[in-house]
Every structure is written in structure tokens, then in C-alpha cells.
Amino acid sequence: MTAQVNAAAVASPGASMGVDWETRVDFDRLRTERYRRVQDELAKSDLGALILFDMNNIRYTTATHIGNWARDKLFRCALIMRGRDPVMWDIGSAARQHKMHAPWFGEDTWRAGVSSWRGAIPETVGIERGNAKKIADLLRDNGLAGEPIGVDIVEIPVLRALEAEGLHIVNGQQFMVWTRRIKTVDEIALLDHAAGMVDAAYDELYRALHVGMKENETVALVNRVLYELGSEEVEAVNAISGERCSPHPHVFSDRMMRPGDTAYFDIIHSYMGYRTCYYRTLNVGSANSAQRDAYTRAREAIDAAIAEVRPGASSADIARAFPSATDLGYANEEEAFGLQYCHGIGLGLWEYPLISRYHSLEHPVEIEESMVFALETYWHTADGASAARIEEEVVVTADGARVITRFPADELLVAGTRYWNGVSFNTSTVPADAPLASTSQ
Numbered sequence: 001m002t003a004q005v006n007a008a009a010v011a012s013p014g015a016s017m018g019v020d021w022e023t024r025v026d027f028d029r030l031r032t033e034r035y036r037r038v039q040d041e042l043a044k045s046d047l048g049a050l051i052l053f054d055m056n057n058i059r060y061t062t063a064t065h066i067g068n069w070a071r072d073k074l075f076r077c078a079l080i081m082r083g084r085d086p087v088m089w090d091i092g093s094a095a096r097q098h099k100m101h102a103p104w105f106g107e108d109t110w111r112a113g114v115s116s117w118r119g120a121i122p123e124t125v126g127i128e129r130g131n132a133k134k135i136a137d138l139l140r141d142n143g144l145a146g147e148p149i150g151v152d153i154v155e156i157p158v159l160r161a162l163e164a165e166g167l168h169i170v171n172g173q174q175f176m177v178w179t180r181r182i183k184t185v186d187e188i189a190l191l192d193h194a195a196g197m198v199d200a201a202y203d204e205l206y207r208a209l210h211v212g213m214k215e216n217e218t219v220a221l222v223n224r225v226l227y228e229l230g231s232e233e234v235e236a237v238n239a240i241s242g243e244r245c246s247p248h249p250h251v252f253s254d255r256m257m258r259p260g261d262t263a264y265f266d267i268i269h270s271y272m273g274y275r276t277c278y279y280r281t282l283n284v285g286s287a288n289s290a291q292r293d294a295y296t297r298a299r300e301a302i303d304a305a306i307a308e309v310r311p312g313a314s315s316a317d318i319a320r321a322f323p324s325a326t327d328l329g330y331a332n333e334e335e336a337f338g339l340q341y342c343h344g345i346g347l348g349l350w351e352y353p354l355i356s357r358y359h360s361l362e363h364p365v366e367i368e369e370s371m372v373f374a375l376e377t378y379w380h381t382a383d384g385a386s387a388a389r390i391e392e393e394v395v396v397t398a399d400g401a402r403v404i405t406r407f408p409a410d411e412l413l414v415a416g417t418r419y420w421n422g423v424s425f426n427t428s429t430v431p432a433d434a435p436l437a438s439t440s441q
Contacts, residue, residue, distance in 0.1 A: 010189040014196050016230055025272075030186040031063040031104050035086075041179045042082045048147025049139060050080040050172045051162070056347040057152050057176045059273050062086050062109075064102060066094045068233040068270075074155060075115035079135055081142055089113030089131070116157065123157050132161035139167070150175050177352040181344060182370045187274065188395055191345065191372050194271035195393055195404045198278045201225040201267055202407040209415035211259050211285050215239040215252045222267055231269045235349070238266040241284075246380045246387040248339065257416075259285040262294075264389035273347045277374040278405050279391035283414045290381040295388040295412040297323075298379040301340065302390050305375050309367060309394055309401035315355040316364035318342055322357055322377065329380060333358040339378040344371060345393060371396040372404075388412070 011022040018024065038061055042050070052058050055071045058078045070076060070091075079087040085105045090098065090113065098110035113134075116127050139145040150172025151159070162169055183191065201222045208221055219237040226234050239252035241263035257263060264281040281295060304321040325336035337358050344351030353365050353373065372395050380387040390409055394401035 010185060013189065013192055016193065025186050025189050027063075027186070028104070030184060030190075033184045033186070034060050034063070037182075037184075038080060038176075038179055039083065041175065042080070045175065046148055047150045047170070047172070047175065048082055048144035050078075050150045050152070050175065051135060051154075052078040052080065052152050052172070052176070053154060054152040054173070054176070056180075056273075057173075058088070060176070060180060060347055062088050062102075063104060064088065064090070064094075064098055065273065066090065068235075072118075073115075074118055074153070075113075077113065077115070077131070077135075079138060081139070081144055084142065085109050087111060087138060089134075116155070118155070119157075128155075128157040128161040129164070132158070132165050132167075135162065136165035136167055152176055177344075177348075180346055180348075181352040182368060183346060183372050183395075184370075187346060188370065188372060190272050190274040191276075191393070191395075192404045194269065194274050194276045195278060196406070197226055197229045197231060197271060198267045198269070198276050198405070199407045200229060202265075202280050205265070206282060206407075206413065206415045209257070209263070209282060209284055211257055211416055213257050213284075214254050215241055215257075215263075216254050218263075218265065219252050222265070226267075226269050231271060232273065233270050235268040235270065235275070236266070237268070240264050240389075243385060245389075246384050248378065248387065248389070257284045260288065260291075261285075262287075262291050262386045262388065264387070266389070266391065268349060270347075275345055275347070275349050276393065276405075277343070277345055277349060277376075277391060278393060279376060279389045280407055280409055281388045281390060281412065283412055285414065285416045287412055287414050290383065291386055291388070292412050294379045294381045294386065295390075298377045298388040298390045299410065301377040301379065302375055302392060305342065305377070306392060306394060306401050306403070309375075309396055311367060311369040311396060311398060313367045314364040315342075315353055315360040315367065318355050318367070318375070319357045319360035323379070324357060328378065329384070338376075340376065342373050342375045344373045346372060367396055369396050369398055 011024055053074050058076055059065055061080055062078050077089045086109055088109055089111050092112040095110045095112040099107045121127055148170045149167050151169050152173040204225050218239045222237045223234045241255055241257055242261040245262055261284045266279045268277055301323050305318050308317040308321050322340040325333045328336050330336040342355035344353055374391055374393045376391040378389050392403050393405045394403050
């Protein structure tokens with residue numbers, strides 16, 4: 001009997017265990033479809049090969065990972081030649097591990113290599129020249145050395161060594177972000193799962209948030225929840241409260257929450273490499289009309305932008321729905337950049353398309369089905385003392401946007417102690433024998 005698998009079906013969203021009784025995320029399919037997409041795009045381009053140092057591009061093409069400690073080291077390198085399996089140079093013991101446990105490419109794919117470790121080994125040793133010759137020799141052996149070679153990110157000595165070998169180096173990062181723009185069914189399932197983990201983190205945070213809690217304590221709480229749920233890396237938890245909300249400082253502090261504070265958070269982590277960017281705003285103890293008004297304006301703006309998301313729409317349509325820089329009290333869109341915009345999300349935190357009023361009105365791009373991106377909005381209170389921040393991640397479907405960030409955000413929620421004035425509290429709905437502590441909730 002021939003097995004039939006519905007490639008569009010990923011059962012039991014939110015489950016992370018493999019089972020024999022239904023199809024869940026198929027990692028073999030994930031690896032195959034990602035590499036096939038790169039090869040298909042290479043075949044349509046004028047590039048002969050790619051030289052990749054970016055960790056996200058390396059994972060996309062080779063499906064290898066040695067930990068996020070390696071993210072900024074630039075000592076891993078993958079050569080992707082048109083119509084061929086990749087060649088991957090990795091830190092020695094990792095190359096041996098890939099040979100043992102990464103059978104989706106042949107053993108010759110995995111090779112040990114040494115880089116300058118971002119200049120820690122002097123250029124006079126000649127590592128850059130030696131590595132460039134290895135790459136150039138492979139390209140010459142495969143008849144590709146005379147074609148343009150795309151490089152994503154590169155150190156200056158490495159670039160000079162590659163060019164000294166006679167290679168014509170061009171921008172390969174634009175090629176890769178374009179190639180990665182459409183997500184496969186398994187990528188979408190992993191992005192959905194990563195967002196679900198943040199749903200849980202926000203639920204824990206809402207229950208814990210109280211007057212006297214510090215921003216750094218909320219960061220610790222979120223990290224604990226995410227790592228216990230299986231996060232691969234918590235890249236950042238931006239926790240911003242009270243007077244720090246406006247202007248947005250983009251980094252947490254040790255500030256202590258006070259009654260009536262607004263606090264907003266951005267939780268950025270990855271599950272199986274797939275990331276989140278997920279803002280929510282909460283108030284502590286109480287909320288006033290100015291804070292509620294700012295939140296309502298931020299919510300209206302994000303809803304207007306989401307309503308424009310559909311295949312065939314223009315990024316300019318989405319950008320136009322965002323507040324302008326002057327609406328937010330800034331002189332121009334460059335000053336306000338990052339407060340009201342949209343960015344693709346996947347293995348990278350910022351992927352194609354990136355949509356903003358700064359550039360998308362004059363340089364629109366088409367929205368395509370199976371893109372996944374995050375939309376962010378911001379609005380300050382009338383007196384400028386506080387602000388609200390909301391972000392939703394969406395999958396572009398044939399019918400429009402499907403929101404995958406589910407912690408409630410339709411209205412401003414208040415966490416922590418609730419204060420009653422003793423007059424408006426309706427005791428008629430409370431059983432006479434109910435303890436006072438339970439009725440205050």
C-alpha cells in the first residue's frame with residue numbers, strides 16, 4: 001500500500017512530541033522543501049553559488065545548528081552551488097557530529113574548518129587566504145568560478161581573500177531573504193507553536209504582575225516559562241514601564257512597578273529556530289482614561305493594518321494604515337521608525353517584507369500567500385507620560401490574515417491588585433458567606 005500524506009495538514013498544533021498516529025511537523029519535508037527552494041531560486045538567478053556565514057541562512061540550507069552561542073561568531077561557512085549538495089565547514093567536533101547524525105546530505109558535505117574567530121587569530125596567519133582558496137578551488141572544479149557568487153555577510157579580510165582568488169562577489173543576502181519569504185507548511189506550524197509559547201508566558205506574566213515587581217523580574221519570569229516549554233533561545237524580553245514607555249527605550253531596567261503604571265513587553269524567542277516578535281501592553285493595579293485612549297488608538301491602528309493583509313495587496317496599503325510620524329509626535333518617519341511597522345518573521349527576526357511609511361509608500365511590494373509577518377503599533381498618551389504598544393503575528397492566507405498571537409489584546413487589561421472605592425462595588429452578586437479576599441478579584 002502506498003502511503004498518502006496531506007502536505008497541508010499539520011495535526012495537533014501546540015504538540016511537540018512525534019507520534020505514529022497522525023502527521024505533525026515533518027522535519028524531513030521541512031529540510032527538503034527549504035533546500036529545494038534555494039536551488040530553484042538559484043536556477044532562476046544569475047548566481048553560480050552562495051557563500052553563507054549568516055546562521056539563519058546556514059540553518060535554512062543545511063538544517064544544522066550548534067547553539068545560539070555561535071550566532072555572532074562568523075566561523076561557520078556553507079557553500080551552496082547550483083545543482084549540488086552543500087559543502088559546510090564547521091568547528092571540528094561539530095563536523096564529526098553532523099557526519100554521524102545529519103544523513104540528509106552525504107558525509108562529504110560536512111567538513112571541519114577554522115576561521116579567524118572574528119580577528120582573534122591574526123590575519124598574518126593566513127586563515128582567510130587558505131579558506132578562500134578552498135572555496136575557489138571547489139567552484140573551479142565545478143565550473144562556477146567565473147559566475148557571480150553571492151555572499152550574505154562577510155568580514156573584510158575574508159572578502160578581500162575571496163576577491164584575490166578572482167571571484168566576482170555580489171550581494172547574496174538579498175537573494176536569501178527573498179528566497180525565504182514564502183513559508184512552508186512546516187515553517188508556519190513552527191512559527192505558530194513559538195507564538196503559542198509566548199501566549200503562555202503572557203498568561204503567567206499577567207497573573208504575576210503587581211505593584212513592586214521590577215522589570216527585570218518580569219524578564220526572569222518570561223525566560224523561565226519559555227525555557228521550560230522548550231524554547232531554543234530567548235533573544236530578548238523588552239520590559240518597559242511607567243515613565244519609560246514614552247519615548248520607547250527598547251531595553252528593560254530594574255524599575256519597580258507603581259500603581260497605575262502602564263507596562264509593555266516584547267517577547268522574542270525561537271522554537272526549532274523559528275522566532276517570535278510579540279508585544280503586549282498591561283496596566284498594573286488600575287488604568288486611567290488617557291491610558292485607555294492611547295491603547296484604543298494603538299488597537300485601531302493595528303486592526304486597520306491587518307485588514308489590508310491579503311494576497312495581491314501592496315505593502316503600501318498596509319503602510320498607509322499605520323499612524324504617521326507626526327501622529328506620534330515625531331518630525332519625520334526616520335525618527336519614528338520601528339514604532340509602527342511590519343516585518344517578516346521566520347528563522348530571522350527581520351525578514352522580507354519589511355513594511356513602513358518610511359519606504360513602502362514609494363517602494364511597494366506585493367503581499368503573497370504563506371508570508372508570515374509581525375505588525376507593530378504604538379500610541380502615546382495625550383500628556384506624553386505613557387504609551388501603549390501592540391503587536392500581532394499573522395499568516396497570509398487566501399482569505400486574508402490569520403492571527404497566530406492569541407493572548408487577549410482587544411482592550412487594555414489590568415493586572416495586579418484591583419482597588420475598590422467601597423461605593424461602586426456591587427455586593428448583591430456576592431454570596432453572603434464568601435470570604436472578602438475572593439470578592440476583591
